[in-house]
């Protein structure tokens with residue numbers, strides 16, 4: 001049995017990191033991630049964790065230090081937001097390519113410019129092709145739970161990929177919620193010891209990381225990465241089940257959904273899923289056949305499970321908190337619409353971009369989306385494929 | 394060497410054998426080849442000191458030969474030789490025996 005405490009998202013993340021007790025943490029502070037690293041530094045200063053804390057001069061160095069540490073056989077973690085993640089970009093690809101199980105908390109914040117410190121998903125969505133497993137969290141509890149599971153997922157022998165766990169900047173990172181914390185020894189038993197089969201520090205079996213890899217083998221190495229991330233869903237589910245045995249909280253590829261008998265469904269990731277859920281509860285009480293599908297694992301995208309879950313649904317609205325400029329909609333929308341392409345009777349799918357730069361999304365707007373879905377389901381006509389919620393004309 | 398498929402190679406481009414850079418024959422990159430004139434050589438071994446590719450083979454403290462499998466033809470040895478015992482000639486004049494790594 002664990003404890004029930006009041007923690008912000010950043011604090012819950014730092015608490016998970018304390019319990020994980022990584023060998024190395026290399027991080028650079030950036031709003032709204034700052035409190036995570038600040039609190040964790042206190043644990044280091046007080047000698048509560050055995051972690052080697054590397055106070056780097058930039059996020060590029062933070063991820064580089066994590067890559068070096070992980071290659072040397074250490075369990076390495078970091079946390080960042082927005083422009084910090086953008087500065088890591090190059091090394092994010094390298095961590096994934098070298099198959100290093102680095103764990104990173106990404107506190108979602110809008111990318112500059114113009115400069116903005118509030119939540120949207122442009123930062124993590126931008127790295128969606130970097131080869132990392134991406135887990136989106138709705139609230140503080142999920143951020144805590146996902147981070148602990150991420151360690152196991154990343155280090156699983158047949159996966160061996162870095163994992164990022166995201167949660168919404170300020171909305172979650174700075175909001176205090178009720179969080180159930182596991183016992184320290186439960187966490188350390190759950191995650192076990194990290195054993196890198198190819199450690200740079202193992203002088204008895206020397207290994208080279210990062211050689212030049214040209215046209216004769218680079219393609220084969222990319223194919224291996226594809227295989228690893230495609231295998232990961234079964235690992236994620238297995239670890240989700242084990243985590244349920246430990247905590248009582250179950251996590252699958254999709255987040256908890258409300259789809260029983262639903263005809264009109266909203267797909268959302270992050271804290272907005274919670275807002276949608278409360279609207280669903282309200283409207284269902286009035287007898288409306290509305291539902292929610294919450295995104296949890298975005299990379300790899302669980303297309304098959306989502307297509308199955310949406311079978312029989314008449315209209316779907318996908319909420320995207322980021323823009324893919326010049327694309328046919330937001331990143332989640334593109335995935336969902338593509339996942340439904342092979343369905344015999346696919347539902348109508350529309351996209352709403354919302355919440356950019358921390359713009360609030362309210363219950364009214366979500367109710368309006370369900371109204372629009374009702375009209376679409378009725379008329380079978382989509383006037384506007386991509387719309388904008390909460391934008392002033 | 395027959396190239397392996399993606400299922401048969403270590404992940405992430407890892408190289409699990411030490412010192413196997415030698416197997417990669419870089420000699421085929423050469424456009425100019427160093428040629429040695431035994432008569433002028435005083436065996437001072439400055440060429441050995443300067444060669445960035447360890448391609449001067451020395452035996453019993455004397456210049457013996459070039460390692461043409463790895464010499465990239467940079468010409469540093471010929472520039473550094475104090476007695477002008479090494480000069481560069483166009484590679485095309487010689488038969489190319491090795492292809493890089495193949």
Ligand code: SF4
Nearest residue numbers: 434435437438440474
């Ligand atoms: S530098 Fe010239 S003289 Fe000295 S060993 Fe080399 S070839 Fe001979």
Ligand code: SF4
Nearest residue numbers: 444464465467468470
């Ligand atoms: S040409 Fe360059 S690589 Fe070749 S032997 Fe001389 S110094 Fe070495």
